[in-house]
Amino acid sequence: MNQSIGGYAFLAGAILAVIAAVFGSVVAAWTPMIALLLVILGLVVGFMNVTEKEVDRFLIAAIALLAAGTVNLGTIDLLIPPLGTIMQAVVRYVAIFVAPAALVVALKSVMDIARS
Numbered sequence: 160m161n162q163s164i165g166g167y168a169f170l171a172g173a174i175l176a177v178i179a180a181v182f183g184s185v186v187a188a189w190t191p192m193i194a195l196l197l198v199i200l201g202l203v204v205g206f207m208n209v210t211e212k213e214v215d216r217f218l219i220a221a222i223a224l225l226a227a228g229t230v231n232l233g234t235i236d237l238l239i240p241p242l243g244t245i246m247q248a249v250v251r252y253v254a255i256f257v258a259p260a261a262l263v264v265a266l267k268s269v270m271d272i273a274r275s
Contacts, residue, residue: 165208172200172256180248197256204256205263214268221261228254 179193209217228250235243
């Protein structure tokens with residue numbers, strides 16, 4: 160049951176991140192609420208969706224996604240005008256979604272290490 164809730168939360172977060180990025184100017188007034196919802200969904204994913212076997216892979220993927228958020232993709236706009244801006248927004252929203260999940264998973268992992 161928890162796995163399916165976490166799976167739906169992951170799917171919802173990923174879809175919300177892409178929709179918010181693509182329609183950025185339309186949903187600009189809702190950006191704080193979208194970010195809050197992404198954080199909540201990320202926490203749900205972190206608590207319910209990542210098993211012990213998946214911790215290492217998840218944290219490595221989260222680090223890669225968060226590092227990708229530091230790249231300035233807006234320069235792609237020089238070649239294809241809206242693409243870079245949209246890609247940058249997608250990465251930013253995905254980072255907002257993944258960061259809380261990574262924090263939860265990392266803390267759970269540290270607690271497991273401390274117990275053993």
